[in-house]
Amino acid sequence: MIEVRAFESSDARKVVSWIDDFEALIMWSGNSGFTWPFEAGQLADFHASDPGRRLHVATDPDGTPVGHFMLRTDPSGRSVRLGMVVVSPAARGQGYGEAMVEAALGRAFADPAVEGVDLGVYSRNTGAMRLYERFGFRRERTEPKATLVAGEWWPSITMSLRRDAWGATERLRRGRPEA
Numbered sequence: 001m002i003e004v005r006a007f008e009s010s011d012a013r014k015v016v017s018w019i020d021d022f023e024a025l026i027m028w029s030g031n032s033g034f035t036w037p038f039e040a041g042q043l044a045d046f047h048a049s050d051p052g053r054r055l056h057v058a059t060d061p062d063g064t065p066v067g068h069f070m071l072r073t074d075p076s077g078r079s080v081r082l083g084m085v086v087v088s089p090a091a092r093g094q095g096y097g098e099a100m101v102e103a104a105l106g107r108a109f110a111d112p113a114v115e116g117v118d119l120g121v122y123s124r125n126t127g128a129m130r131l132y133e134r135f136g137f138r139r140e141r142t143e144p145k146a147t148l149v150a151g152e153w154w155p156s157i158t159m160s161l162r163r164d165a166w167g168a169t170e171r172l173r174r175g176r177p178e179a
């Protein structure tokens with residue numbers, strides 16, 4: 001359904017066009033430091049400034065970009081952070097997000113040293129949380145004052161997925177619960 005490839009600077013304009021307003025920017029990128037108006041140069045600089053940020057673009061079968069995510073391995077090499085997950089507004093609700101998270105986890109766990117994947121999600125983002133829970137992510141802890149947006153604190157939740165839990169949901173998803 002989707003192909004995943006490394007982000008290139010020329011993708012920045014497209015990805016930026018999927019972020020409609022400041023609240024959407026925060027919802028997507030948390031405390032990454034982006035500012036509104038969000039411009040392609042910010043994302044290209046973010047990408048170029050740290051090779052540890054492995055940005056990816058998901059494309060549909062005709063090569064049109066439909067989504068974006070980032071993987072970042074922590075210094076221990078045992079944990080990967082999944083972040084900056086977004087599907088283009090026009091493509092939402094058609095399974096791209098699920099396919100993209102599946103591809104992201106496949107990439108993260110392809111490294112046998114990786115024991116778990118974690119992510120941060122704002123508590124108001126219930127749709128995204130449901131999507132992550134479907135893969136076996138569990139809520140670990142809440143930060144009540146994660147980000148101040150228009151005078152209101154947005155709580156964030158750290159979710160994590162251990163390799164064994166991922167393996168179990170993968171087998172279920174592939175219809176091989178006994179494998």
Ligand SMILES: CC(C)(COP(=O)(O)OP(=O)(O)OC[C@H]1O[C@@H](n2cnc3c(N)ncnc32)[C@H](O)[C@@H]1OP(=O)(O)O)[C@@H](O)C(=O)NCCC(=O)NCCS
Nearest residue numbers: 028085086087092093094095096097098121127128130131
């Ligand atoms: C979250 C997001 C990536 C999901 O992408 P998507 O392509 O719409 O997701 P899918 O079509 O694969 O849906 C998979 C499941 O996700 C859940 N879901 C995702 N977004 C949802 C929403 N806005 N409302 C309700 N459920 C949602 C549902 O459980 C859905 O299952 P269903 O098919 O039974 O309805 C997309 O809504 C998005 O880009 N949101 C803005 C950016 C963002 O919030 N990113 C997450 C940061 S942590």
